[in-house]
Amino acid sequence: MFVVAELLEDGFGETPFYHCIIAEVPGGDASQDSKVVGFAMYYFTYDPWVGKQLYMEEFYVMDDFRGLGIGSEILRRLSDLAVKTRCTGMMFVVAENNEVSIQYYKRRGAEDLSQEEGWRLYRFDKSSLVKMATPTEE
């Protein structure tokens, strides 16, 4: 089972595998800590046709804090970071039944490459990978 400790080491250890930005709101009164209400997790990928890309792995705002522009600001910060770090694009996946999200992204100029160009996402899980791996020579 994947645990918090692994998430911590993987993102904040010597070699981070991902980066995160968070949205926080102040606590109700002076004695309360601020509260994290949204986040995006991302890392850098590569398209050999056009170069470095920013890949948004997770993007979420708590229900009670939607409609306030927090999601849009997170997206704006990520895209600003993408441009500043020499990325030519930003990519992510969206579930096809998530019409609200799909329209949200399309209104902002995103293209659905699965629909428009026919790309299908494939995945090998660990057991398939182990089966395919070249056996070590004895």
Place this chain on the structure above:
Amino acid sequence: MDVKIRVATKGDCKDISRLIMDLAVHDKMSDQVKLSCDELQRDGFSQNPLFECLVAEIADENKSKEGFTIIGYALYFYIYCTWKGRSMYLEDLYVMPEFRDWNIFCLMSLLMSSSGFGIGKSLLSNIAQVAKEKQCARLHLIVLNWNSHSLDFYTARGAQDLTVKEGWHLVHFDGQSLDHLANETQQIRKCVSGEDKVV
């Protein structure tokens, strides 16, 4: 014919660039290739490489019609799945058509022995070995929906089509749309003690 699968070096960039363009032509998207060989070299063979690459190399006596000995490649990088941890993404896997097991001569032996794509299979096995050594939980890739050979190749080895099975679509902001998004003026509505304020 012996084929050596090895880690690509800086000196292989010209061949890798050539094969990248070949693959783009195969995908009917060659107009989308903008990256130069120099940029590829900078991105893959400097101190903080953005990708890793394996190449398939043959002996000079078996070289291709145009005289090439680097006849296939696999380009990949590391990603992160929040549910499973570090994973790998296979961006490109390509073997020059003249070295695939898909001609009339081989078709008969294919029917008898089910040998499949020998060099492509070796490249994928080596990729899986790297993924295993780096403790990657998953290997992701994308395939065009009309590319039935590739769809079958990956499915036969245990890959699942997440677009069909779970409805995942790949979405992309680039060029102008990315710039617009970065420059969008945002107003965050701040709710303080029931009072709406635009920040």
